[in-house]
Amino acid sequence: MPARLVVLVSGSGTNLQALLDACTDPAYGAEVVAVGADRDGIEGLARAERAGVPTFVERVGDHDDRAAWDAALSEAVAAHEPDLVVLAGFMKLVGPAFLGRFGGRTVNTHPALSPSFPGMSGPADALAYGVKVTGCTLFVVDEGVDTGQIVAQVAVPVEDDDDVASLHERIKTAERAMLVDAVGVMARDGFSVEGRRVRLGSRPGS
Numbered sequence: 001m002p003a004r005l006v007v008l009v010s011g012s013g014t015n016l017q018a019l020l021d022a023c024t025d026p027a028y029g030a031e032v033v034a035v036g037a038d039r040d041g042i043e044g045l046a047r048a049e050r051a052g053v054p055t056f057v058e059r060v061g062d063h064d065d066r067a068a069w070d071a072a073l074s075e076a077v078a079a080h081e082p083d084l085v086v087l088a089g090f091m092k093l094v095g096p097a098f099l100g101r102f103g104g105r106t107v108n109t110h111p112a113l114s115p116s117f118p119g120m121s122g123p124a125d126a127l128a129y130g131v132k133v134t135g136c137t138l139f140v141v142d143e144g145v146d147t148g149q150i151v152a153q154v155a156v157p158v159e160d161d162d163d164v165a166s167l168h169e170r171i172k173t174a175e176r177a178m179l180v181d182a183v184g185v186m187a188r189d190g191f192s193v194e195g196r197r198v199r200l201g202s203r204p205g206s
């Protein structure tokens with residue numbers, strides 16, 4: 001049985017598209033069973049619809065408070081019975097209700113080499129700092145901001161003439177490959193977390 005993925009997005013969804021494309025190969029070992037978002041009208045949702053994948057939207061403003069939103073998001077995700085939840089450009093912090101249900105099996109892709117440059121502007125912060133190498137990180141989501149245990153990282157050079165857009169595009173090319181590779185291994189072979197360390201391929205027989 002392929003692993004069931006629920007993917008959460010807030011924007012253009014190119015990382016989601018990479019997963020959708022990978023999942024067309026049965027050997028990949030996973031299927032995207034639903035795509036959720038915190039806002040309407042984004043290309044990420046359109047990509048899911050074109051692929052025939054069910055979608056849902058939970059907007060913070062439609063709920064009494066952040067905790068109610070977090071609970072509603074958790075319910076919407078749970079309805080699709082995921083094995084793994086992938087935050088792929090999802091620009092909201094998930095909270096205690098979500099992590100109580102999906103903690104340890106939710107991963108987020110981030111456009112910087114953690115623990116450097118957490119938050120919503122990783123490429124801009126790396127450029128402003130003047131680093132010569134940045135990259136992308138896939139990590140297991142915890143209650144902090146980009147503090148979870150690291151599953152995979154790929155380094156990306158910063159070029160002298162980069163602006164934020166050119167640097168972010170170079171990172172995103174590496175990020176899509178990293179995401180597809182790591183999620184595929186997690187889906188096929190399992191993973192375990194011991195302290196800060198993530199071990200891939202911990203399923204018996206893998």
Ligand SMILES: Nc1nc2c(c(=O)[nH]1)N[C@@H](CN(C=O)c1ccc(C(=O)N[C@@H](CCC(=O)O)C(=O)O)cc1)CN2
Binds near residue numbers: 090093144
């Ligand atoms: N509990 C966690 N949730 C999420 C994490 C995480 O590490 N722990 N990673 C994020 C993605 N992220 C950057 O990597 C990130 C996303 C959003 C924010 C943030 O402050 N968002 C604001 C709203 C901004 C907006 O709507 O445009 C908010 O949540 O109120 C910081 C970091 C995925 N979630």
Ligand SMILES: NCC(=O)N[C@@H]1O[C@H](COP(=O)([O-])[O-])[C@@H](O)[C@H]1O
Binds near residue numbers: 089
């Ligand atoms: N802090 C979260 C964050 O910065 N996320 C980043 O948003 C982009 C989404 O691209 P996509 O919508 O084309 O997949 C990705 O680079 C992702 O890492």
